[in-house]
Amino acid sequence: MEHSFERLTTPGQDGKQSPRSYVLRAGHMTDKQKDALQRFYEKYGIPWEPGRIVNALSLFGPRMIGSFIVEIGFGMGDATANIAEALPATGFFGIEVHAPGVGQMLLEIERRGLKNLKICRHDAMEVVESMLAPDSVDGFHVFFPDPWPKKKHHKRRIMRQDFVRFMARRLKPSGYLYFVTDWEEYAEATLEVLRSETLLVNTYEVWADRESWRPITKFEKRAADEGRTVRELIFRRI
Ligand SMILES: C[S@@+](CC[C@H](N)C(=O)[O-])C[C@H]1O[C@@H](n2cnc3c(N)ncnc32)[C@H](O)[C@@H]1O
Structure with a gap:
Protein backbone atom coordinates (compact mmCIF):
# COMPACT_ATOMS: atom_id res chain seq x y z
CA MET A 1 0.00 0.00 0.00
CA GLU A 2 1.40 3.40 -0.94
CA HIS A 3 0.87 6.24 1.41
CA SER A 4 2.13 9.80 1.40
CA PHE A 5 3.55 10.82 4.74
CA GLU A 6 3.78 14.19 6.37
CA ARG A 7 7.33 14.79 7.62
CA LEU A 8 8.50 15.09 11.19
CA THR A 9 10.99 17.88 10.88
CA THR A 10 11.44 20.42 13.56
CA PRO A 11 14.20 22.74 12.50
CA GLY A 12 16.21 24.10 15.38
CA GLN A 13 17.20 27.73 15.61
CA ASP A 14 20.14 27.07 13.31
CA GLY A 15 17.93 25.41 10.70
CA LYS A 16 19.14 21.92 11.62
CA GLN A 17 16.83 19.09 12.52
CA SER A 18 16.26 18.36 16.20
CA PRO A 19 18.79 16.00 17.76
CA ARG A 20 18.00 12.33 18.16
CA SER A 21 16.37 11.09 21.35
CA TYR A 22 19.17 8.57 21.90
CA VAL A 23 22.92 8.27 21.71
CA LEU A 24 24.16 4.97 20.32
CA ARG A 25 26.80 3.61 22.65
CA ALA A 26 28.88 0.55 21.93
CA GLY A 27 27.24 -1.31 24.83
CA HIS A 28 28.38 -4.82 25.61
CA MET A 29 26.62 -7.52 23.66
CA THR A 30 26.68 -11.13 24.76
CA ASP A 31 27.46 -13.85 22.24
CA LYS A 32 23.88 -15.05 22.52
CA GLN A 33 22.51 -11.62 21.69
CA LYS A 34 24.85 -11.30 18.71
CA ASP A 35 23.88 -14.73 17.50
CA ALA A 36 20.17 -13.93 17.94
CA LEU A 37 20.54 -10.77 15.86
CA GLN A 38 22.00 -12.79 13.02
CA ARG A 39 19.67 -15.76 13.25
CA PHE A 40 16.33 -14.32 14.23
CA TYR A 41 16.10 -10.75 12.93
CA GLU A 42 14.89 -12.03 9.60
CA LYS A 43 12.20 -14.05 11.34
CA TYR A 44 10.88 -11.50 13.84
CA GLY A 45 12.39 -8.21 12.69
CA ILE A 46 11.00 -5.69 10.25
CA PRO A 47 13.56 -3.87 8.11
CA TRP A 48 13.58 -0.11 8.09
CA GLU A 49 11.80 0.70 4.87
CA PRO A 50 10.22 4.16 4.75
CA GLY A 51 6.89 4.10 2.94
CA ARG A 52 6.21 0.44 3.67
CA ILE A 53 3.09 0.25 5.80
CA VAL A 54 3.25 -1.79 8.97
CA ASN A 55 0.01 -2.75 10.69
CA ALA A 56 -1.61 -5.72 12.41
CA LEU A 57 -2.54 -7.33 9.11
CA SER A 58 0.88 -6.92 7.48
CA LEU A 59 2.73 -8.18 10.57
CA PHE A 60 0.48 -10.95 11.84
CA GLY A 61 -1.93 -11.83 9.05
CA PRO A 62 -5.73 -11.97 9.03
CA ARG A 63 -6.01 -14.27 12.05
CA MET A 64 -4.77 -11.54 14.39
CA ILE A 65 -8.07 -9.94 15.32
CA GLY A 66 -7.05 -8.16 18.54
CA SER A 67 -5.58 -4.72 19.05
CA PHE A 68 -2.39 -3.44 17.48
CA ILE A 69 0.04 -1.89 19.98
CA VAL A 70 3.31 -0.09 19.20
CA GLU A 71 6.04 0.18 21.85
CA ILE A 72 8.62 2.94 21.59
CA GLY A 73 12.07 2.12 23.00
CA PHE A 74 11.56 -1.30 24.62
CA GLY A 75 15.09 -1.40 26.09
CA MET A 76 15.95 -4.99 27.04
CA GLY A 77 12.32 -5.91 26.44
CA ASP A 78 11.48 -7.27 29.91
CA ALA A 79 8.08 -5.62 30.06
CA THR A 80 7.35 -6.17 26.37
CA ALA A 81 7.84 -9.93 26.38
CA ASN A 82 5.74 -10.36 29.52
CA ILE A 83 2.90 -8.22 28.20
CA ALA A 84 2.93 -9.96 24.80
CA GLU A 85 2.88 -13.37 26.47
CA ALA A 86 0.01 -12.35 28.76
CA LEU A 87 -2.06 -10.92 25.87
CA PRO A 88 -1.67 -13.41 23.00
CA ALA A 89 -4.58 -12.00 20.98
CA THR A 90 -2.96 -8.57 20.82
CA GLY A 91 -0.35 -7.75 18.18
CA PHE A 92 2.77 -5.90 19.38
CA PHE A 93 5.31 -3.98 17.36
CA GLY A 94 8.35 -2.95 19.39
CA ILE A 95 10.91 -0.41 18.20
CA GLU A 96 14.39 0.01 19.67
CA VAL A 97 17.79 1.22 18.50
CA HIS A 98 20.02 -0.42 21.09
CA ALA A 99 21.52 -3.61 19.60
CA PRO A 100 21.91 -5.63 22.85
CA GLY A 101 18.24 -4.96 23.64
CA VAL A 102 17.15 -6.00 20.16
CA GLY A 103 19.24 -9.19 20.44
CA GLN A 104 17.79 -9.95 23.86
CA MET A 105 14.25 -9.36 22.63
CA LEU A 106 14.81 -11.74 19.70
CA LEU A 107 16.03 -14.40 22.14
CA GLU A 108 12.91 -13.95 24.24
CA ILE A 109 10.54 -14.10 21.27
CA GLU A 110 12.16 -17.34 20.15
CA ARG A 111 12.39 -18.86 23.64
CA ARG A 112 8.78 -18.07 24.53
CA GLY A 113 7.47 -18.85 21.04
CA LEU A 114 5.69 -15.49 20.81
CA LYS A 115 3.59 -15.21 17.67
CA ASN A 116 2.25 -11.75 18.40
CA LEU A 117 5.41 -9.67 18.68
CA LYS A 118 7.54 -8.21 15.89
CA ILE A 119 10.30 -5.67 16.27
CA LYS A 155 15.16 18.97 23.15
CA ARG A 156 16.24 15.32 22.88
CA ARG A 157 13.20 14.10 24.79
CA ILE A 158 10.99 11.84 22.74
CA MET A 159 7.74 13.24 24.16
CA ARG A 160 8.03 16.32 22.00
CA GLN A 161 4.91 18.17 20.95
CA ASP A 162 5.37 17.36 17.26
CA PHE A 163 6.08 13.66 17.85
CA VAL A 164 3.07 13.39 20.16
CA ARG A 165 0.94 14.82 17.38
CA PHE A 166 2.37 12.22 15.01
CA MET A 167 1.47 9.42 17.40
CA ALA A 168 -1.98 10.92 18.02
CA ARG A 169 -2.77 10.99 14.31
CA ARG A 170 -1.77 7.36 13.93
CA LEU A 171 -4.07 6.26 16.72
CA LYS A 172 -7.52 5.00 15.89
CA PRO A 173 -10.33 6.96 17.54
CA SER A 174 -10.27 5.90 21.24
CA GLY A 175 -6.76 4.52 20.80
CA TYR A 176 -4.46 5.30 23.74
CA LEU A 177 -1.02 6.67 24.47
CA TYR A 178 0.45 5.20 27.68
CA PHE A 179 3.49 7.02 29.10
CA VAL A 180 5.37 6.10 32.27
CA THR A 181 8.36 7.78 33.89
CA ASP A 182 10.14 7.93 37.23
CA TRP A 183 11.43 11.44 36.52
CA GLU A 184 9.01 13.89 38.11
CA GLU A 185 9.90 16.90 36.01
CA TYR A 186 9.61 14.87 32.78
CA ALA A 187 6.21 13.66 33.96
CA GLU A 188 5.04 17.23 34.54
CA ALA A 189 6.42 18.40 31.20
CA THR A 190 4.80 15.49 29.34
CA LEU A 191 1.50 16.14 31.07
CA GLU A 192 1.57 19.64 29.58
CA VAL A 193 2.57 18.34 26.13
CA LEU A 194 -0.25 15.81 26.12
CA ARG A 195 -2.79 18.32 27.44
CA SER A 196 -1.84 20.68 24.60
CA GLU A 197 -2.54 18.03 21.98
CA THR A 198 -6.11 18.68 20.85
CA LEU A 199 -6.55 15.16 19.43
CA LEU A 200 -6.02 13.62 22.88
CA VAL A 201 -7.90 13.64 26.19
CA ASN A 202 -6.71 12.50 29.57
CA THR A 203 -8.49 9.36 30.77
CA TYR A 204 -7.75 10.36 34.38
CA GLU A 205 -7.99 13.68 36.13
CA VAL A 206 -4.19 13.84 36.17
CA TRP A 207 -2.02 10.76 36.87
CA ALA A 208 -3.21 7.34 35.77
CA ASP A 209 -3.16 4.12 37.78
CA ARG A 210 -0.87 1.34 36.59
CA GLU A 211 -2.67 -0.99 34.20
CA SER A 212 -2.78 -4.46 35.76
CA TRP A 213 -1.05 -6.01 32.75
CA ARG A 214 1.97 -3.68 32.93
CA PRO A 215 4.60 -5.54 34.95
CA ILE A 216 6.81 -3.75 37.43
CA THR A 217 10.33 -4.13 36.07
CA LYS A 218 13.60 -4.36 38.02
CA PHE A 219 14.42 -0.82 36.96
CA GLU A 220 11.13 0.39 38.32
CA LYS A 221 11.56 -1.41 41.64
CA ARG A 222 14.89 0.32 42.02
CA ALA A 223 13.28 3.70 41.34
CA ALA A 224 10.75 3.01 44.07
CA ASP A 225 13.49 1.84 46.47
CA GLU A 226 15.39 5.05 45.80
CA GLY A 227 12.29 7.07 46.62
CA ARG A 228 11.31 8.22 43.13
CA THR A 229 7.64 8.31 42.28
CA VAL A 230 6.57 6.50 39.14
CA ARG A 231 4.08 8.62 37.17
CA GLU A 232 1.73 7.22 34.55
CA LEU A 233 -0.33 9.04 31.95
CA ILE A 234 -2.97 7.49 29.71
CA PHE A 235 -4.51 9.75 27.09
CA ARG A 236 -6.99 8.67 24.43
CA ARG A 237 -7.61 9.93 20.95
CA ILE A 238 -10.95 11.67 20.66
C1 LIG B 1 15.51 4.30 29.69
S1 LIG B 1 15.31 3.07 28.46
C2 LIG B 1 13.79 2.30 28.91
C3 LIG B 1 13.59 0.98 28.26
C4 LIG B 1 12.28 0.25 28.54
N1 LIG B 1 11.13 0.92 27.96
C5 LIG B 1 12.07 0.01 30.01
O1 LIG B 1 11.04 0.43 30.53
O2 LIG B 1 12.93 -0.61 30.64
C6 LIG B 1 14.88 4.01 27.00
C7 LIG B 1 15.12 3.23 25.73
O3 LIG B 1 14.60 3.95 24.63
C8 LIG B 1 15.46 3.76 23.53
N2 LIG B 1 15.24 4.87 22.59
C9 LIG B 1 15.42 6.18 22.82
N3 LIG B 1 15.09 6.91 21.74
C10 LIG B 1 14.70 6.01 20.80
C11 LIG B 1 14.24 6.13 19.48
N4 LIG B 1 14.12 7.33 18.91
N5 LIG B 1 13.94 5.01 18.81
C12 LIG B 1 14.06 3.79 19.38
N6 LIG B 1 14.47 3.61 20.64
C13 LIG B 1 14.79 4.70 21.34
C14 LIG B 1 16.85 3.71 24.13
O4 LIG B 1 17.76 3.01 23.31
C15 LIG B 1 16.59 2.95 25.44
O5 LIG B 1 16.76 1.57 25.28
Whole structure:
Protein backbone atom coordinates (compact mmCIF):
# COMPACT_ATOMS: atom_id res chain seq x y z
CA MET A 1 0.00 0.00 0.00
CA GLU A 2 1.40 3.40 -0.94
CA HIS A 3 0.87 6.24 1.41
CA SER A 4 2.13 9.80 1.40
CA PHE A 5 3.55 10.82 4.74
CA GLU A 6 3.78 14.19 6.37
CA ARG A 7 7.33 14.79 7.62
CA LEU A 8 8.50 15.09 11.19
CA THR A 9 10.99 17.88 10.88
CA THR A 10 11.44 20.42 13.56
CA PRO A 11 14.20 22.74 12.50
CA GLY A 12 16.21 24.10 15.38
CA GLN A 13 17.20 27.73 15.61
CA ASP A 14 20.14 27.07 13.31
CA GLY A 15 17.93 25.41 10.70
CA LYS A 16 19.14 21.92 11.62
CA GLN A 17 16.83 19.09 12.52
CA SER A 18 16.26 18.36 16.20
CA PRO A 19 18.79 16.00 17.76
CA ARG A 20 18.00 12.33 18.16
CA SER A 21 16.37 11.09 21.35
CA TYR A 22 19.17 8.57 21.90
CA VAL A 23 22.92 8.27 21.71
CA LEU A 24 24.16 4.97 20.32
CA ARG A 25 26.80 3.61 22.65
CA ALA A 26 28.88 0.55 21.93
CA GLY A 27 27.24 -1.31 24.83
CA HIS A 28 28.38 -4.82 25.61
CA MET A 29 26.62 -7.52 23.66
CA THR A 30 26.68 -11.13 24.76
CA ASP A 31 27.46 -13.85 22.24
CA LYS A 32 23.88 -15.05 22.52
CA GLN A 33 22.51 -11.62 21.69
CA LYS A 34 24.85 -11.30 18.71
CA ASP A 35 23.88 -14.73 17.50
CA ALA A 36 20.17 -13.93 17.94
CA LEU A 37 20.54 -10.77 15.86
CA GLN A 38 22.00 -12.79 13.02
CA ARG A 39 19.67 -15.76 13.25
CA PHE A 40 16.33 -14.32 14.23
CA TYR A 41 16.10 -10.75 12.93
CA GLU A 42 14.89 -12.03 9.60
CA LYS A 43 12.20 -14.05 11.34
CA TYR A 44 10.88 -11.50 13.84
CA GLY A 45 12.39 -8.21 12.69
CA ILE A 46 11.00 -5.69 10.25
CA PRO A 47 13.56 -3.87 8.11
CA TRP A 48 13.58 -0.11 8.09
CA GLU A 49 11.80 0.70 4.87
CA PRO A 50 10.22 4.16 4.75
CA GLY A 51 6.89 4.10 2.94
CA ARG A 52 6.21 0.44 3.67
CA ILE A 53 3.09 0.25 5.80
CA VAL A 54 3.25 -1.79 8.97
CA ASN A 55 0.01 -2.75 10.69
CA ALA A 56 -1.61 -5.72 12.41
CA LEU A 57 -2.54 -7.33 9.11
CA SER A 58 0.88 -6.92 7.48
CA LEU A 59 2.73 -8.18 10.57
CA PHE A 60 0.48 -10.95 11.84
CA GLY A 61 -1.93 -11.83 9.05
CA PRO A 62 -5.73 -11.97 9.03
CA ARG A 63 -6.01 -14.27 12.05
CA MET A 64 -4.77 -11.54 14.39
CA ILE A 65 -8.07 -9.94 15.32
CA GLY A 66 -7.05 -8.16 18.54
CA SER A 67 -5.58 -4.72 19.05
CA PHE A 68 -2.39 -3.44 17.48
CA ILE A 69 0.04 -1.89 19.98
CA VAL A 70 3.31 -0.09 19.20
CA GLU A 71 6.04 0.18 21.85
CA ILE A 72 8.62 2.94 21.59
CA GLY A 73 12.07 2.12 23.00
CA PHE A 74 11.56 -1.30 24.62
CA GLY A 75 15.09 -1.40 26.09
CA MET A 76 15.95 -4.99 27.04
CA GLY A 77 12.32 -5.91 26.44
CA ASP A 78 11.48 -7.27 29.91
CA ALA A 79 8.08 -5.62 30.06
CA THR A 80 7.35 -6.17 26.37
CA ALA A 81 7.84 -9.93 26.38
CA ASN A 82 5.74 -10.36 29.52
CA ILE A 83 2.90 -8.22 28.20
CA ALA A 84 2.93 -9.96 24.80
CA GLU A 85 2.88 -13.37 26.47
CA ALA A 86 0.01 -12.35 28.76
CA LEU A 87 -2.06 -10.92 25.87
CA PRO A 88 -1.67 -13.41 23.00
CA ALA A 89 -4.58 -12.00 20.98
CA THR A 90 -2.96 -8.57 20.82
CA GLY A 91 -0.35 -7.75 18.18
CA PHE A 92 2.77 -5.90 19.38
CA PHE A 93 5.31 -3.98 17.36
CA GLY A 94 8.35 -2.95 19.39
CA ILE A 95 10.91 -0.41 18.20
CA GLU A 96 14.39 0.01 19.67
CA VAL A 97 17.79 1.22 18.50
CA HIS A 98 20.02 -0.42 21.09
CA ALA A 99 21.52 -3.61 19.60
CA PRO A 100 21.91 -5.63 22.85
CA GLY A 101 18.24 -4.96 23.64
CA VAL A 102 17.15 -6.00 20.16
CA GLY A 103 19.24 -9.19 20.44
CA GLN A 104 17.79 -9.95 23.86
CA MET A 105 14.25 -9.36 22.63
CA LEU A 106 14.81 -11.74 19.70
CA LEU A 107 16.03 -14.40 22.14
CA GLU A 108 12.91 -13.95 24.24
CA ILE A 109 10.54 -14.10 21.27
CA GLU A 110 12.16 -17.34 20.15
CA ARG A 111 12.39 -18.86 23.64
CA ARG A 112 8.78 -18.07 24.53
CA GLY A 113 7.47 -18.85 21.04
CA LEU A 114 5.69 -15.49 20.81
CA LYS A 115 3.59 -15.21 17.67
CA ASN A 116 2.25 -11.75 18.40
CA LEU A 117 5.41 -9.67 18.68
CA LYS A 118 7.54 -8.21 15.89
CA ILE A 119 10.30 -5.67 16.27
CA CYS A 120 12.21 -3.05 14.34
CA ARG A 121 15.75 -1.85 15.03
CA HIS A 122 15.57 1.78 14.03
CA ASP A 123 14.74 5.26 15.30
CA ALA A 124 11.15 4.99 16.51
CA MET A 125 10.42 8.57 15.54
CA GLU A 126 11.21 7.78 11.94
CA VAL A 127 9.33 4.49 12.02
CA VAL A 128 6.20 6.18 13.37
CA GLU A 129 6.60 8.91 10.80
CA SER A 130 7.23 6.75 7.76
CA MET A 131 5.85 3.26 8.37
CA LEU A 132 2.58 3.71 10.30
CA ALA A 133 -0.59 4.91 8.64
CA PRO A 134 -3.07 7.35 10.20
CA ASP A 135 -5.84 5.80 12.33
CA SER A 136 -4.18 2.38 12.43
CA VAL A 137 -2.82 1.93 15.96
CA ASP A 138 -4.79 0.94 19.07
CA GLY A 139 -2.14 2.00 21.53
CA PHE A 140 1.35 3.41 21.96
CA HIS A 141 3.47 2.37 24.93
CA VAL A 142 6.26 4.74 25.95
CA PHE A 143 7.65 3.24 29.15
CA PHE A 144 10.49 5.00 30.96
CA PRO A 145 11.90 6.90 27.99
CA ASP A 146 15.29 8.51 28.55
CA PRO A 147 14.52 11.56 30.73
CA TRP A 148 17.41 13.72 29.46
CA PRO A 149 17.40 15.58 32.79
CA LYS A 150 19.73 18.46 31.88
CA LYS A 151 17.88 21.46 30.53
CA LYS A 152 20.20 21.77 27.53
CA HIS A 153 19.19 18.20 26.58
CA HIS A 154 15.42 18.60 26.90
CA LYS A 155 15.16 18.97 23.15
CA ARG A 156 16.24 15.32 22.88
CA ARG A 157 13.20 14.10 24.79
CA ILE A 158 10.99 11.84 22.74
CA MET A 159 7.74 13.24 24.16
CA ARG A 160 8.03 16.32 22.00
CA GLN A 161 4.91 18.17 20.95
CA ASP A 162 5.37 17.36 17.26
CA PHE A 163 6.08 13.66 17.85
CA VAL A 164 3.07 13.39 20.16
CA ARG A 165 0.94 14.82 17.38
CA PHE A 166 2.37 12.22 15.01
CA MET A 167 1.47 9.42 17.40
CA ALA A 168 -1.98 10.92 18.02
CA ARG A 169 -2.77 10.99 14.31
CA ARG A 170 -1.77 7.36 13.93
CA LEU A 171 -4.07 6.26 16.72
CA LYS A 172 -7.52 5.00 15.89
CA PRO A 173 -10.33 6.96 17.54
CA SER A 174 -10.27 5.90 21.24
CA GLY A 175 -6.76 4.52 20.80
CA TYR A 176 -4.46 5.30 23.74
CA LEU A 177 -1.02 6.67 24.47
CA TYR A 178 0.45 5.20 27.68
CA PHE A 179 3.49 7.02 29.10
CA VAL A 180 5.37 6.10 32.27
CA THR A 181 8.36 7.78 33.89
CA ASP A 182 10.14 7.93 37.23
CA TRP A 183 11.43 11.44 36.52
CA GLU A 184 9.01 13.89 38.11
CA GLU A 185 9.90 16.90 36.01
CA TYR A 186 9.61 14.87 32.78
CA ALA A 187 6.21 13.66 33.96
CA GLU A 188 5.04 17.23 34.54
CA ALA A 189 6.42 18.40 31.20
CA THR A 190 4.80 15.49 29.34
CA LEU A 191 1.50 16.14 31.07
CA GLU A 192 1.57 19.64 29.58
CA VAL A 193 2.57 18.34 26.13
CA LEU A 194 -0.25 15.81 26.12
CA ARG A 195 -2.79 18.32 27.44
CA SER A 196 -1.84 20.68 24.60
CA GLU A 197 -2.54 18.03 21.98
CA THR A 198 -6.11 18.68 20.85
CA LEU A 199 -6.55 15.16 19.43
CA LEU A 200 -6.02 13.62 22.88
CA VAL A 201 -7.90 13.64 26.19
CA ASN A 202 -6.71 12.50 29.57
CA THR A 203 -8.49 9.36 30.77
CA TYR A 204 -7.75 10.36 34.38
CA GLU A 205 -7.99 13.68 36.13
CA VAL A 206 -4.19 13.84 36.17
CA TRP A 207 -2.02 10.76 36.87
CA ALA A 208 -3.21 7.34 35.77
CA ASP A 209 -3.16 4.12 37.78
CA ARG A 210 -0.87 1.34 36.59
CA GLU A 211 -2.67 -0.99 34.20
CA SER A 212 -2.78 -4.46 35.76
CA TRP A 213 -1.05 -6.01 32.75
CA ARG A 214 1.97 -3.68 32.93
CA PRO A 215 4.60 -5.54 34.95
CA ILE A 216 6.81 -3.75 37.43
CA THR A 217 10.33 -4.13 36.07
CA LYS A 218 13.60 -4.36 38.02
CA PHE A 219 14.42 -0.82 36.96
CA GLU A 220 11.13 0.39 38.32
CA LYS A 221 11.56 -1.41 41.64
CA ARG A 222 14.89 0.32 42.02
CA ALA A 223 13.28 3.70 41.34
CA ALA A 224 10.75 3.01 44.07
CA ASP A 225 13.49 1.84 46.47
CA GLU A 226 15.39 5.05 45.80
CA GLY A 227 12.29 7.07 46.62
CA ARG A 228 11.31 8.22 43.13
CA THR A 229 7.64 8.31 42.28
CA VAL A 230 6.57 6.50 39.14
CA ARG A 231 4.08 8.62 37.17
CA GLU A 232 1.73 7.22 34.55
CA LEU A 233 -0.33 9.04 31.95
CA ILE A 234 -2.97 7.49 29.71
CA PHE A 235 -4.51 9.75 27.09
CA ARG A 236 -6.99 8.67 24.43
CA ARG A 237 -7.61 9.93 20.95
CA ILE A 238 -10.95 11.67 20.66
C1 LIG B 1 15.51 4.30 29.69
S1 LIG B 1 15.31 3.07 28.46
C2 LIG B 1 13.79 2.30 28.91
C3 LIG B 1 13.59 0.98 28.26
C4 LIG B 1 12.28 0.25 28.54
N1 LIG B 1 11.13 0.92 27.96
C5 LIG B 1 12.07 0.01 30.01
O1 LIG B 1 11.04 0.43 30.53
O2 LIG B 1 12.93 -0.61 30.64
C6 LIG B 1 14.88 4.01 27.00
C7 LIG B 1 15.12 3.23 25.73
O3 LIG B 1 14.60 3.95 24.63
C8 LIG B 1 15.46 3.76 23.53
N2 LIG B 1 15.24 4.87 22.59
C9 LIG B 1 15.42 6.18 22.82
N3 LIG B 1 15.09 6.91 21.74
C10 LIG B 1 14.70 6.01 20.80
C11 LIG B 1 14.24 6.13 19.48
N4 LIG B 1 14.12 7.33 18.91
N5 LIG B 1 13.94 5.01 18.81
C12 LIG B 1 14.06 3.79 19.38
N6 LIG B 1 14.47 3.61 20.64
C13 LIG B 1 14.79 4.70 21.34
C14 LIG B 1 16.85 3.71 24.13
O4 LIG B 1 17.76 3.01 23.31
C15 LIG B 1 16.59 2.95 25.44
O5 LIG B 1 16.76 1.57 25.28
